[in-house]
Amino acid sequence: MQTMKNATTTVAVASRRRFISIGAAAGLAGAAPWAFAQEGYPKQPIKLIVPFAAGSGTDAVARITAQMLGEALKASVIVDNRAGANGVIAAEFVAKAPPDGYTLFMTTNTTHSANPSLMKSLPYDPVKDFAPVSRMGNLPFMLVVNNDLPVKSVAELLAWGRAHPGKLTYASGNSTGIVSGATLSRMSGVPMLHVPYKSTPPAIADLIGGQVSMMVVDLAAGLATVKAGKMRAIAVTTQERTKLFPELPPLAETPELKGFDITSWNGVFAPAGTPRDVVLKLNKVLSEMANGTAFRERVAKLGFDAFGSTPEELGAFTVAELAKWKKLIQAAGIQPE
Structure with missing residues (x-):
């Protein structure tokens, strides 16, 4: 009886081990291929x-x-x-x-x-x-305006906006543009209408065409257009001047916009x-x-x-x-x- 019991126990243990081994193998076989992606990575585009x-x-x-x-x-x-x-x-x-x-x-x-x-x-x-x-x-981002808008500084822009209530519109192609425009309007007290775009390039195109007054755009996207004279840059959104446009003052230098810093x-x-x-x-x-x-x-x-x-x-x-x-x-x- 003892021998039979030991034999039964041995079979049970062996079966359990086999079951565990099969289960583990099945788990590995069903594992996502990226679980082993690190071997020889990268192997494809x-x-x-x-x-x-x-x-x-x-x-x-x-x-x-x-x-x-x-x-x-x-x-x-x-x-x-x-x-x-x-x-x-x-x-x-x-x-x-x-x-x-x-x-x-x-x-x-x-x-x-x-x-x-x-x-x-x-x-x-x-x-x-x-x-x-x-x-x-x-x-960094910069504030740019349509060439036909008769302003060359942030102070002049805000003065023009106060003199022409409801006329200033700002485009945006991303969250930085959205938040910068809204912050500029809130801090200055000048109402500005937001015009959202799917991305920056079409927003720039409409700014050049006069459909919108201004926008806050990143230097990389706006650089060529500004240098070509198709739109006018008047400030940067950072607290420090940039190497590419050292002549542009930070928005924070305008009294109403003290502390403005968005990057x-x-x-x-x-x-x-x-x-x-x-x-x-x-x-x-x-x-x-x-x-x-x-x-x-x-x-x-x-x-x-x-x-x-x-x-x-x-x-x-x-x-x-x-x-x-x-x-x-x-x-x-x-x-x-």
């Missing part, structure tokens, strides 16, 4: 999603990033513009993409700082749905769940690139101030910026839509 149209500042920086990232990884990196809905279309696409390292997101404070306070609901969470990779830098930032994210090895490999390349001379010199011509970070630093920065932009938006009197 990488998409770098941009939430704005071609010709925008983020697009310009993304194209330089894609080229240099591809060279470093010895892989093809393709810029994929998915403009619309203030970056929501692109952000949702990336959030729901396979976390295998082949879909990356070059984005800004629009999707990852401002949208949660500008919109009542979002189809993505800027913290939970993304894996931070690296910061890439900051992009856009850029960073690279991957979908949440992307293998840690892949994130670290990408971070090493991107952070070294952003801190390196070659990249910095190229993007500096666009007015972009480049610098990299660790994934953890970008993650903490994102959380802090969400709180900062919530305060900016509430102070500007903008209601979520």
Whole structure:
């Protein structure tokens, strides 16, 4: 009886071990392919999603990033513009993409700082749905006006607006433009009508054509048009003057706008769940690139101030910026839509 009991126990244990082994194998067989994506990564082209149209500042920086990232990884990196809905279309696409390292997101404070306070609901969470990779830098903005508007300074613009109530309109192609325009109106007390656009390039086109009076645009997107004399720049949104336009005073130098300081930032994210090895490999390349001379010199011509970070630093920065932009938006009197 004892022998039979031991034999039965042995069979049961063996069967249980076999069951566990089969279950484990089945689990591995059914595992998502990106669970092993870090081995030999990258093995296929990488998409770098941009939430704005071609010709925008983020697009310009993304194209330089894609080229240099591809060279470093010895892989093809393709810029994929998915403009619309203030970056929501692109952000949702990336959030729901396979976390295998082949879909990356070059984005800004629009999707990852401002949208949660500008919109009542979002189809993505800027913290939970993304894996931070690296910061890439900051992009200053400037206030530009239509050439036919008879003003050459912020003081003259505000005086004209007070003398012509209801006549000033401002375009926007992103959250920085929305919040900057609303803040300018609130702080100065001059009513300004907001005209939203899908992205920056069509907003610039209408500004040149006289459909809108002014807009706050990033230096990269507005640089060529300003230098061509098609629209007039009168100030920057940062508290410091920029190297590209040292003659432009900060908006904060105007008495009514003391303390005005709004800057856009850029960073690279991957979908949440992307293998840690892949994130670290990408971070090493991107952070070294952003801190390196070659990249910095190229993007500096666009007015972009480049610098990299660790994934953890970008993650903490994102959380802090969400709180900062919530305060900016509430102070500007903008209601979520």
